[in-house]
Amino acid sequence: xxxxxxxxxxxxxxxxxSAGHVVPDSSRCVQCGICTYNCPxxxxxxxxxxxxxxIKHSECLTCGECVARCPRGVLRFERTDxxxxxxx
Amino acid sequence: xxxxVIGSGVAGVAAIEAIRSNGKAGEIVMVGDDPHxxxxxxxxxxxxxxxxxxxxxxxxTREDYARLNFKFQKGRVTKLLPTEKAIALDGKTYLSYDKxxxxxxxxxxPLAVPGANLEGVVKLDHLEDxxxxxxxxxxxxxxVVVGGGITALExxxxxxxxxxxxxxxxxxxxxxxxxxxxxxxRIIERRxxxxxxxxxxxTELAEIMGKSRVNGLRLTDGRTMRCDxxxxxxxxxxxxxxxxxxxxxxxxxxxxxxxxxxxxxxIFAAGDVAQVFDPATxxxxxxxxxxxxxxxxxxxxxxxxxxRQTYVRNTPFNVTRLAGLTTTIIGSVGQGHDEDIVGIxxxxxxxxxxxxxxxxxxxxxxxxxxxxxxxxKTLLGAVVMGDQTISTPLQRIVRDGMDITSMxxxxxxxxxxxxxxxxxxxxxxxxx
Numbered sequence: 066x067x068x069x070x071x072x073x074x075x076x077x078x079x080x081x082x083s084a085g086h087v088v089p090d091s092s093r094c095v096q097c098g099i100c101t102y103n104c105p106x107x108x109x110x111x112x113x114x115x116x117x118x119x120i121k122h123s124e125c126l127t128c129g130e131c132v133a134r135c136p137r138g139v140l141r142f143e144r145t146d147x148x149x150x151x152x153x
Numbered sequence: 154x155x156x157x158v159i160g161s162g163v164a165g166v167a168a169i170e171a172i173r174s175n176g177k178a179g180e181i182v183m184v185g186d187d188p189h190x191x192x193x194x195x196x197x198x199x200x201x202x203x204x205x206x207x208x209x210x211x212x213x214t215r216e217d218y219a220r221l222n223f224k225f226q227k228g229r230v231t232k233l234l235p236t237e238k239a240i241a242l243d244g245k246t247y248l249s250y251d252k253x254x255x256x257x258x259x260x261x262x263p264l265a266v267p268g269a270n271l272e273g274v275v276k277l278d279h280l281e282d283x284x285x286x287x288x289x290x291x292x293x294x295x296x297v298v299v300g301g302g303i304t305a306l307e308x309x310x311x312x313x314x315x316x317x318x319x320x321x322x323x324x325x326x327x328x329x330x331x332x333x334x335x336x337x338x339r340i341i342e343r344r345x346x347x348x349x350x351x352x353x354x355x356t357e358l359a360e361i362m363g364k365s366r367v368n369g370l371r372l373t374d375g376r377t378m379r380c381d382x383x384x385x386x387x388x389x390x391x392x393x394x395x396x397x398x399x400x401x402x403x404x405x406x407x408x409x410x411x412x413x414x415x416x417x418x419x420i421f422a423a424g425d426v427a428q429v430f431d432p433a434t435x436x437x438x439x440x441x442x443x444x445x446x447x448x449x450x451x452x453x454x455x456x457x458x459x460x461r462q463t464y465v466r467n468t469p470f471n472v473t474r475l476a477g478l479t480t481t482i483i484g485s486v487g488q489g490h491d492e493d494i495v496g497i498x499x500x501x502x503x504x505x506x507x508x509x510x511x512x513x514x515x516x517x518x519x520x521x522x523x524x525x526x527x528x529x530k531t532l533l534g535a536v537v538m539g540d541q542t543i544s545t546p547l548q549r550i551v552r553d554g555m556d557i558t559s560m561x562x563x564x565x566x567x568x569x570x571x572x573x574x575x576x577x578x579x580x581x582x583x584x585x
Contacts, residue, residue, distance in 0.1 A: 090545060093472045093481075095443045096163070097196030102209040111212055136199060137472040138479050138541035 085142040086121055087132060089114035094139040100131035114139055154179030156457055157240060157248060158223075159230050160256035161185035162194065163443055164424030164450030166213075168254050169223050171454025181223035182248065184240070189280050190225055195443055195500070197283045198304075198474075201311025207280060230257075233399035235417045252419055252457040255396060255407060256450060259389040259425035259441060262495050264299070268361030268370075274383045277304055283311075286384065290315040293381035297322060297370060299358055301329050301493025303473050303500040304386035306341070309350055310476070312384065320378065321345065322356045324492040331491035331506045332482060334524060336515075337536060344476035388495035389441060391426040404428055405496065406439045411463045413453035421457055423449035425499075431466050440469050440502040468552040469502030472544075478520060481544040484534030484551040485509035486526055509533040514564045516571040523571050527564055530556055543572050546579040555582070 091114050100110035106124050110131045113120050132140040156172055158165045161183055169181055183190075192210040199205050218225070226248075232241035239249040261276040263269065273293070275286045286308070290296075295318045298309045305321070306328075313319045327338035328345075342352055357373040361383055369379045391406040402408040402416040406428030413421045413429065424446035428437045440446075445467065452464040470483040485507045497503060511526035511533045521539035525532055525547075531554045537544040550557065557564070560578040564571060 092444045092467070092470075092548075095195035096193040096212045097199050097205065098193060098209040098212060099196075099199055099205050102205045115212065134204070136204075136474045136479065138481070138544070139472075 085127055085144050086119055086125065087127065087140050088119045088143045089117060089139050090141070091115060091117040091139070093137050095137065097136070099134050099136065100140060103130045103134050105130060110140070119143070154251050155249065156181045156252050156254070157250040158183045158254045158256060159185070159240070160254075160258060160424065160426075161187055161190045161225070162256060162258050162424060162446065163191075164256035164258075164446040164453070165254065166191050167447045167450030168256065168421075168423065168454030168457070169221055171451045172458055173221050175455060175458045175460070177458045179251075181221075182226055183223055184226045184228055184230055184242065184248070186227070186229040187279055188227055192280060194279070197277060197280065198307035198311060200280075200283050201277075201286060201307065202314040207284070210280065230395060233395050233401075233420075235399055235401070235420060238419060250419070253421065254450075254453055254457060255415075255420065255422045255426060256424045256446075256453075257392045257395075257426050259391045259497075259499070261304075261386060262388045262390050264358070264361075264385050264387065266358055266360055268363065268367070271361055271363045271367045271383075272365055273363070273367035273381055274361060274385070275308075276385055277308055286311065286382075287315065289382050290317050293317055295320070295380045296382035296384055297358075297378060297380045298384045298386075300386040300388070301325075301491050302332075302386065302388070302498030303329075303471075303475070304498065305384075305493070306345075306475055308384040308386055309345065310348075312382065313348060313350060317382065319350045320353060320380070321350050322353050322358060322372075324355070324357050326354050329491065329493075331488045331494070332486060332501070333536065334488065334513075334515075337522065337524070337538065340520075340522065340538065341476045341478070344478060348476065386499070387493065389425065389497060389499050391428070391439065393426055396420075396422070396426075404437065408437055412456050412461060413449055413464055414456065421453040423453040429464060429466070432463070433466070438466075438503050439497055440466075440504070441497050441499050442469055442471055442502055443500075445469060445502075468548065469504045470548055470551075471500050471502070471505075472541075473500055475538075478538055479541055481535070481537040481541060481548075483536075483544070483548055484526070484532070485511075486524070486534040486536050505534075512565060514569060514571055516569060521572075523575075525564060525571060525575075527557070527561060530558055530561075532557055540572075543575050543579075546575060550575075550579075 094114040228242045231244045296312045359373045360371040362369045396407045397403040407422040515524040524536040526534040535547045563574045
């Protein structure tokens with residue numbers, strides 16, 4: 066991975082840590098499992114990607130490992146709206 | 154009611170999910186000759202590079218399968234008997250069906266040179282192939298990779314990451330010339346060279362040498378090279394022989410109508426083996442794309458339960474990683490013929506290779522690059538390399554045939570910042 070991408074990922078991660086959650090684009094996903102394999106707390110990110118569901122898992126650290134490692138750009142951070150479903 | 158699904162890839166699994174999602178009872182049997190059942194075949198590339206363990210390639214647990222309530226029967230289907238509504242398994246067992254899905258995929262085109270059956274000659278169809286490659290890579294020093302497209306690069310990168318010296322042979326003058334433009338090919342080639350791959354252009358394999366194991370090869374120009382591994386990916390071939398032998402309509406793949414139904418009303422086909430009628434263009438097309446195989450399997454599954462759903466073909470697109478660079482190819486980006494690929498390649502669509510009637514707009518440097526095929530009123534295709542921020546909007550703009558009149562001149566302006574123009578267009582569209 067180039068340095069440019071590493072810096073960008075880090076910047077994205079800082080924002081996401083405070084205010085985001087991970088969202089998949091399932092049409093880009095081939096279920097390889099790199100996301101699930103690298104999740105430090107064992108969330109099955111791949112299963113969410115199959116269903117096209119956001120990872121609104123209470124234990125998700127939004128560490129960004131899955132986003133950074135996905136070889137196909139399936140995952141991205143989205144800002145959580147604390148006053149609607151994000152606060153559930 | 155008994156449903157039989159032949160093939161354990163994504164089309165087959167999607168079909169079973171669709172049958173069950175419809176609340177249909179009935180027995181479902183999946184028959185497959187891959188002993189490992191359903192796993193991510195595109196993920197094999199990342200198993201080769203060591204980014205993930207092979208156990209991680211399996212998306213489903215036993216419990217998931219139990220919920221879908223189907224039986225997996227390992228075995229090779231040796232004959233289809235449409236009149237009797239039955240299949241023959243390993244030449245001896247017969248299984249009858251009410252509705253049958255053929256989703257057996259495609260397999261690597263064989264190399265047609267002497268020595269192609271020597272030990273150390275490898276391809277990448279299945280998990281067992283990947284394991285074999287790793288076994289050879291452990292004791293091999295030098296590998297030669299032959300072929301174009303995505304799989305050949307995956308082989309090169311996998312071998313390289315295992316410490317093997319890699320030579321990549323191309324018959325033509327650049328990489329994947331029927332999909333990428335010259336600039337894009339050169340980006341990939343340069344990155345491969347930087348990683349340590351030696352590229353050989355205008356080079357054609359004539360013979361693989363060795364007694365029982367590969368020890369070298371000879372090229373058509375007479376030169377020889379030493380190597381321990383020869384990996385090839387020169388294209389794929391739909392596994393349509395069973396269907397052809399059974400009298401089903403087969404062209405290059407098994408022909409289906411827009412309901413994924415073959416010329417036998419009880420037999421459906423989906424995925425890489427299917428050549429599907431597209432009412433929008435009036436043509437029957439093979440797409441070798443994972444998400445379209447899933448879509449096709451889903452529609453076929455529903456229709457096997459008696460529904461009548463038209464398969465709506467989404468704009469073919471593929472996301473892949475070429476020499477470490479995430480690349481999205483959307484719609485028609487065509488460049489014509491490629492000598493390195495016979496027919497269709499894995500992760501390819503025939504649509505990519507159509508020559509669109511379009512003006513090309515492009516911008517960006519090296520790792521972040523966008524190329525658009527700009528039609529009269531719509532975008533016909535795009536290639537996005539590196540930063541993928543705009544690839545999702547572009548997918549939508551191409552797929553929905555959105556009217557791009559408001560940004561067309563800006564896109565075609567000299568030194569246009571294309572990504573900015575697209576983002577601006579997209580934000581306005583989202584705001585409305």
